[in-house]
Amino acid sequence: MAAFLQINTNRSREAQALAFHTMKVKEADVLCISEPNHIPDHLGWVGSTDRKCALFFQQNQYVLRTGSGAGYAWADLKDIRIYSCYISPNCTFNEFDVFLYRLFGSVRGATSEVIVAGDFNAHSPAWGSHKTDPRGDALLEFAESLNLVLLNDGKVPTFPRANSFLDLTLVTKGIMRKIGSWGVLEDESLSDHQYVFFNTRMPVSSVQTEKNGWSWRKLDTDRLDKFIAEAITPLSMTAEASSTVLSELLRNACNAKRFIQMGEEAMPLVVTNHCGTPEGMLTPAYEQGARTGWSTRCDFEANNREEAKASTGNTQHVPCAGALPEPMEGGQACSSPKREIGDTFGPDLWD
Template sequence: MMRILQLNLNHCETTQDLLCDTISRLRIDVAILCEQYKNLAPPNTWLADADGQAAIWVQGGISVQERPARVHPYFTWARIGGIFFFSVYAPPRLSGIEFSALLANITEEAHGTRPLVIAGDFNAWSTKWGCRATRPRAPILLDSLALLDAVLLNTGVVPTFNGRQGSSVVDLTFVSEPLAPRVLSWTMSGSYTHSDYQAIVFEIEDAGTSTRPSTRQSCRCNARTLDADHFSAVVSGASVAPGTAEDMVSSLMDVITGRCDASMTKANPSRRREPVYWWTAEIADLRRSCLRARRLFQTSRGRQDEEAHGANYARRLLRAAIKTSKRRCWRQLRDEVDSDI
């Protein structure tokens, strides 16, 4: 079983800091990232594009079986656990010709690579994945990835981006069609990211593993980690496509399972990971405060200025607490080294 996180870091230091805790808490194996704050050096297993716009961060000592012979602008890839993962960022500034050229480079690099995951922020709008309108990039994207027999995992209409200029679904996840049945869930995580972007979490079952619900280990969740507010909000807003009673029940159970995966961590003691060195109870409380403030802002009517001020204040407190904790840990390490000399 491989657990994947996808997120646009928006070039934010605090967002990348919080990602470390999210990866540990949600037991992530592979992080598909774009607009990173900085590239990480060894011993981190970190693969990046030529421009610092896309990255893949491999966790837990998992080996990278293949990687690009040379770096490319706006995308990178790696073969991990037999699966080829592509991380992509297509900036809004790219012209239609430049966007087409980027996709041509990706499809050329991905030719003959299966199974395949292509994920990232494409800045492409389409009603097919929940946007209010379809813009020229969308058909170019779909036509290009059709050459790779890729299908879209995004479900529902929950925005992946919520900013001052509005909301949109621009973070997309595609997989090669034969891989799709092995994807157990695709859902928006309720974790606070300190970014305008939401994290996406999904799982890929090992090849040849039974998918019967009665024996699926991934359904074992740690109820003590439940984010009840997030679970209630997303389930109440879930939609099920009309069909037979059996199909509707199956679809609803898929929604509930996906929301459980995003709202709780798995009960798997063998994969327990330690929190990041600078994490404190104060930072955890401030992160929860930021999450509450963000939800109030998103649901406010006529009080957006007031709620925006509260959200910004909570963000500043969190950012300051992380920096203070890092400095304190660095001083402690330095003092310990000095005392050993």
């Protein structure tokens, strides 16, 4: 069984630190964060290209591929692709539409069951809101086009201050039948949003947990001190919470060597890849203006790109709106796992 914790930390340092503690207490495998305070360049993290949302994994998860775009980050696990999303309430509807357009192309390229979790700042009675807005209508169209099912029951608001239901969880029908539970937690989050916790009977890892073991003779204390100094810790916590966070921090630091030595067979993460399309570069398929439906627009996109390749002879990359998964946006298997994992995490603490 796989467990997921979802939260908008509202860029709060304390809320993000508490989210790690809650993840441990609830025994969650994956943490989906909107508006993080910080996205470390450490093993176990996947962040969006605009750094507004991220995924964090427990150490024993087997992540096959990762990818990201503006407003979303994703990772392929054993039989699941999980997304963390965020779009600001201050952006225009056109910007929101472009965000959904690009997210649609990424989700459509998945070959496994999909979970889309995030703060979309959209309103609809379908998930408990007392009103509807154009964003809500667009999001419902997005979900319908991808055959996604909403897990929110509309009973408990995820943004209590405004009695709003902003944090949503969408899944494919294959996962819907295997959801064990979904709910908004009453636990303190130190954010203006509440935690969302859900689990599924589908496993996220096919790798057996290895027994921890470290050699103190190889420990580089200077690098260990630097790792701890760069880690996010709250300004104030209870003694019990502080001991838990410190224990987890030390275990993560000591396990760095183990991840690098595992190599290709049990590689937890690969380097995040994403589409390099400049913001605002849209092809004629999108600029038609009228909402012609997600599938139709993406088919137009594919035809335009094929025609461009044929006319230019360029078979490597044709700039696009990012709606269809590019080789870079879709993520790639790591061809040199030891080198790339080392680059992602930083210096080896045990050399």
